[in-house]
Amino acid sequence: MMNVVETVRSFKDANDDWRVDVVLAGLAIVFGLVPYVILDHLFDHAQTNLAAAAAKLAPLTVHTTIANYQLRPRYRYMPALVNYEKLTPSIQAVPIDEGFVDYRAFLSALEAGGFAGTVAYEMCSPLLGGGGTDNLDRYARKFVAYMRALQTGAAGPGA
Numbered sequence: 001m002m003n004v005v006e007t008v009r010s011f012k013d014a015n016d017d018w019r020v021d022v023v024l025a026g027l028a029i030v031f032g033l034v035p036y037v038i039l040d041h042l043f044d045h046a047q048t049n050l051a052a053a054a055a056k057l058a059p060l061t062v063h064t065t066i067a068n069y070q071l072r073p074r075y076r077y078m079p080a081l082v083n084y085e086k087l088t089p090s091i092q093a094v095p096i097d098e099g100f101v102d103y104r105a106f107l108s109a110l111e112a113g114g115f116a117g118t119v120a121y122e123m124c125s126p127l128l129g130g131g132g133t134d135n136l137d138r139y140a141r142k143f144v145a146y147m148r149a150l151q152t153g154a155a156g157p158g159a
Contacts, residue, residue: 051105058113066106067122068099093125095142107150119147 054061069091075084096103107119121143129135 050102051109054106054109054115055113058110058115061110061115062117063120064110064115064117065120065122066096066101066103067125068094068096068101068103069125070094070099070128091125093123093127095128095139096121096146097142098128103146104150 071089072092073089074087076087077083078085093099121140123136123139127135127139129138
């Protein structure tokens with residue numbers, strides 16, 4: 001997967017065009033790299049418009065994998081300064097409705113564009129609350145409720 005991420009970054013560095021965001025978002029969708037591409041954009045360029053990219057790629061998409069994240073600030077103590085230096089934030093996996101990725105817009109745009117495929121929920125990154133069975137079950141229940149709310153048009157979780 002890192003080869004794909006590096007390819008995406010190289011492609012982005014060589015092209016400064018709105019179509020690049022669409023291609024990057026498309027790669028993120030196809031390869032399940034949404035958090036990597038978004039994190040890269042947060043510290044490099046404006047965020048990719050995932051909803052616009054999803055709408056364009058919907059007719060070609062048969063499956064997508066989603067997960068959500070929060071940025072966690074990081075600091076390093078600098079003894080010479082007797083102070084802290086701010087570092088690039090890390091990302092922490094959180095329940096689907098608690099992160100910075102707007103999956104309501106993303107999934108709605110996919111559906112409006114003709115997507116009729118499957119959606120998988122990924123819980124492989126270190127999860128807020130740990131990897132115990134109770135926490136995994138809580139994340140899964142929240143995801144199912146989130147998807148049902150999207151299907152029914154209810155405000156539901158993450159509204």
